[in-house]
Amino acid sequence: SNNEKNDFIRHIVRDDIKAQKYPKIVTRFPPEPNGYLHLGHVKSICLNFGIAEEFGGDCHLRYDDTNPVAEKQDYIDSIKKDVQWLGFEWTGDALHASHYFDQLYAWAVQLIEQGDAYVDLQTPEEIKLNRGSFNEAGTPSPQRDNSVDINLQHFNDMKDGKYADGKAVLRAKIDMADPNMNMRDPVIYRVMHQSHHQTGDKWCIYPMYDFAHPLSDALEGITHSLCTLEFEDHRPLYDWLIEKVGFELPPHQYEFSRLNVDHTLTSKRKLKQLVDENIVAGWDDPRMPTIAGMRRRGYTPEGLRDFCDRVGVTKADGVVDMRLLEFSIRQSLENTTARGMAVLKPLKVTITNFKEAVSEWESLKADNVEARWEEDAQTLWLSQPKHPNVDMGVREIPFTETLYIDQGDYEITPPAGYKRLSPEKPEIRLRNTYVLAVTEHVTDEAGNVVELKATIDPSTLGNNPEGRKVKGVIHWVSASRGVPATVRLYEQLFSDADPSSVSDVHQALNPNSLTELNAVVEPSLADAPAGTRFQFEREGYFISDSELHSTDKPVFNQIVSLRDSYKP
Numbered sequence: 001s002n003n004e005k006n007d008f009i010r011h012i013v014r015d016d017i018k019a020q021k022y023p024k025i026v027t028r029f030p031p032e033p034n035g036y037l038h039l040g041h042v043k044s045i046c047l048n049f050g051i052a053e054e055f056g057g058d059c060h061l062r063y064d065d066t067n068p069v070a071e072k073q074d075y076i077d078s079i080k081k082d083v084q085w086l087g088f089e090w091t092g093d094a095l096h097a098s099h100y101f102d103q104l105y106a107w108a109v110q111l112i113e114q115g116d117a118y119v120d121l122q123t124p125e126e127i128k129l130n131r132g133s134f135n136e137a138g139t140p141s142p143q144r145d146n147s148v149d150i151n152l153q154h155f156n157d158m159k160d161g162k163y164a165d166g167k168a169v170l171r172a173k174i175d176m177a178d179p180n181m182n183m184r185d186p187v188i189y190r191v192m193h194q195s196h197h198q199t200g201d202k203w204c205i206y207p208m209y210d211f212a213h214p215l216s217d218a219l220e221g222i223t224h225s226l227c228t229l230e231f232e233d234h235r236p237l238y239d240w241l242i243e244k245v246g247f248e249l250p251p252h253q254y255e256f257s258r259l260n261v262d263h264t265l266t267s268k269r270k271l272k273q274l275v276d277e278n279i280v281a282g283w284d285d286p287r288m289p290t291i292a293g294m295r296r297r298g299y300t301p302e303g304l305r306d307f308c309d310r311v312g313v314t315k316a317d318g319v320v321d322m323r324l325l326e327f328s329i330r331q332s333l334e335n336t337t338a339r340g341m342a343v344l345k346p347l348k349v350t351i352t353n354f355k356e357a358v359s360e361w362e363s364l365k366a367d368n369v370e371a372r373w374e375e376d377a378q379t380l381w382l383s384q385p386k387h388p389n390v391d392m393g394v395r396e397i398p399f400t401e402t403l404y405i406d407q408g409d410y411e412i413t414p415p416a417g418y419k420r421l422s423p424e425k426p427e428i429r430l431r432n433t434y435v436l437a438v439t440e441h442v443t444d445e446a447g448n449v450v451e452l453k454a455t456i457d458p459s460t461l462g463n464n465p466e467g468r469k470v471k472g473v474i475h476w477v478s479a480s481r482g483v484p485a486t487v488r489l490y491e492q493l494f495s496d497a498d499p500s501s502v503s504d505v506h507q508a509l510n511p512n513s514l515t516e517l518n519a520v521v522e523p524s525l526a527d528a529p530a531g532t533r534f535q536f537e538r539e540g541y542f543i544s545d546s547e548l549h550s551t552d553k554p555v556f557n558q559i560v561s562l563r564d565s566y567k568p
């Protein structure tokens, strides 16, 4: 197709397909279930699942669950939900590195038998110290040249719980002088008396990520193992282990640059700190750059995928402007969200000629106005399309004697260029209904405007006013038929452009990241089920909150502003 993606990894995949190197392309997304997935993972998900989709291959979802201390079922469940929400489906069942523990153990024994691994009884401090430095070769462990039999015995003792945590490790026997520190006899198994969410108390030794990962890839027949650049110097170990164990069709690791976005964090550990310290309301707080948070915020899977396409896949490290993400989200909303009116900072308006003016609505309305008078409730119900695309249906908007407009739409002393209401410019069009003229403003003791009195021009229901031009259109909501709603506005969670560089995360926070407003919304907005996205006219895109919204007590989260000067 003409929007075929062309990054360096897809080039490699295409070449491998051309060379018939593999019967099928197989990728994997390998999260550790120690937190919720975040924006960085979205990039990896789009890449791994995207390649499988585009090239008729498979993509596995594999939990890299080799560190039971930090892992839990809630994280496992959230990861599945998040991947599916993004619009991807893994091949077969979700997999676990922990399901390979028997096989991984057997391969560790094989390495020992081949003379490629040994049990080291040094303390963790000694191991670290004796690893040497970049300029200086390491010092071999006293156990490095132990016999195969002794190593087998020690390893078996490790497995049987005869060592306390930290008293013994299995190390690959590679090269204590390798300039790549990852090759200086890396630890591949450790003692950890800790039960595991999948294997219970069966094991008290656990494989290290660097051991489990390549061998799990090989076991599953992964062809292209895609990871971020910081694993580039783990690749020699990846290849070494796969070669020592021996596979017919070894997987290959390719590295791409991490996704970094300004004013945000992509580290589960730091995001977890925000949750644990109640700095945010949970992993799915709409300010969080987690998939769960972005979903609750109202971001769309289409927008996130479009964002990843725009960012692309390269080896160049960089920081992406958050406004690019917002641009993609906004674009995905433009043609898909119903419109509605919500007044975020309500100012009461009483229409003093309401009854007389509205009594003539039927004879004076324009042909294209559809309305219905409800006598009991003294309400004129206006039918309006939910969107310029009329296929999205209509909504009924109640127009009544008392309304709310936004406080920002009336100024006693307006700034230069102000286009809305003021004593000098008392007339304006109320969106979807009449032209309104303010006749009086009421102020409180502090001088704040607390109410307007106004009239409507009966001849202007869908018609231009006669003999004058009225500039400007504002939104409004009926005071008696509108529904009080909580509207949550957001700013960046971090005021610091690079919060990861700030050692104390508290110092990077934006104190104004959340503002809760007591707003009023038209009934069609309140009536929507939780999780419905809207364009609030003149205000932006909003979603009814998936947890807290109800028709009686509506709660909306701001998704993005209506527009931004930023252009990608």
Ligand code: ATP
Pocket: 029, 030, 031, 032, 033, 039, 040, 041, 043, 044, 064, 226, 227, 228, 257, 258, 259, 260, 266, 267, 268, 269
């Ligand atoms: P964290 O540091 O947040 O814990 P991680 O890399 O340890 O992230 P994993 O669960 O191991 O998290 O990640 C699963 C996959 O997602 C890995 O292949 C990893 O490379 C990828 N990934 C994680 N963060 C990013 C990022 N910022 N950009 C691109 N890919 C990422």
Ligand code: MG
Pocket: 032
């Ligand atoms: Mg990881």
Ligand code: MG
Pocket: 268
């Ligand atoms: Mg991590």
